[in-house]
Amino acid sequence: MENNLKHINIKSLSEDDRPREKLATLGRQNLSDAELIAIILGSGNRKETAIQLAQRMLSENGNNINVLAKLSLAELKKYKGVGEAKAVNIAAAFELGRRRTDLETTQKVKITSSNVAYQILHKRLSDLPHEEFWVLIMNRANQVIKEENLSKGGISGTVVDIRLICKSAIENNASGIIIAHNHPSGQVTPSMEDKVITNKLKEALKTFEIPLHDHLIIGDQTYFSFADEGLL
Numbered sequence: 001m002e003n004n005l006k007h008i009n010i011k012s013l014s015e016d017d018r019p020r021e022k023l024a025t026l027g028r029q030n031l032s033d034a035e036l037i038a039i040i041l042g043s044g045n046r047k048e049t050a051i052q053l054a055q056r057m058l059s060e061n062g063n064n065i066n067v068l069a070k071l072s073l074a075e076l077k078k079y080k081g082v083g084e085a086k087a088v089n090i091a092a093a094f095e096l097g098r099r100r101t102d103l104e105t106t107q108k109v110k111i112t113s114s115n116v117a118y119q120i121l122h123k124r125l126s127d128l129p130h131e132e133f134w135v136l137i138m139n140r141a142n143q144v145i146k147e148e149n150l151s152k153g154g155i156s157g158t159v160v161d162i163r164l165i166c167k168s169a170i171e172n173n174a175s176g177i178i179i180a181h182n183h184p185s186g187q188v189t190p191s192m193e194d195k196v197i198t199n200k201l202k203e204a205l206k207t208f209e210i211p212l213h214d215h216l217i218i219g220d221q222t223y224f225s226f227a228d229e230g231l232l
Contacts, residue, residue: 019051033065034058040089045081053081066221069094069127070184098123108143111136114214114225117178120144125182125218133160135168136178138213146172162201169210177205178214186220190231198226 019035028036037054044053057079061067076087111117117136124134124147131153137146150164160181169177179201181194190198194217202212214227226232 033063037068037090040093041082041086043081048081053079064220066127070129072129094127098127108139108145111138111142111144111178111213114216114223114228117180117214117216118218118223118225120147121180121216122218122221122223124149125180126220128182129184131181131184133179133181135165136180137169137172137174138176138178139173140175142176142213145174160197162197162204165201166204166208166210169205170208174210176211176213178216179212180216180218182218188217188219188222188224190217190224190226195231198231202232 019031019038022035023031023039031039034051034054037057038050041050041054044050048056057068058065061071073084073087073091076082076090077084082090109116109120120136121134125132132149133151133153135148135150136144137148139145148168150168151160165177165179168174179198194215198212198215205212212232214225214232216226217224
């Protein structure tokens, strides 16, 4: 049976079947984003094949799978042919991708620049449709010993409790911390509130002799570093 599959002309298959056959014969790395999404969808709708539906979903999200990954189940279900089951499959696939990335590095990461911190944090924050606030706890060697989510909010903001940040830093014997939050809009320009909170936290941590090394604002594949911009 397997030998026979290798001799099937992909063009002779229905369009919905082609990406599955292509993956089996040529390997997953040879499929486009639309073809991979089409496999997850399994089928399209009355007017579109799975590939056409996948192409439209990508097109309407800037041909960017990172933008597509931010869509909620309700937003995915707005596409004709995408019901609850398909929306869940898509969300699960993106979540598995994020978790795989999280597990790629088992050793403690040493923070040597804002970009290294960003590589850790963007996996947590770049695809979210709401704001979250995270803290990286570091030891004396500037290695990350803990990543902690301290708050979740809405589209326009999240509540940041400076006392909770200090408490976490003390309980985990931090020798330094980096804080971060995302802007779902994709824009990374800090607000006045971002600047005020950063300065308040910096001063509060001085009491415990714990330096605030940076505050990152995460956007769509980019970030803003308070340290790099001389705001700390």
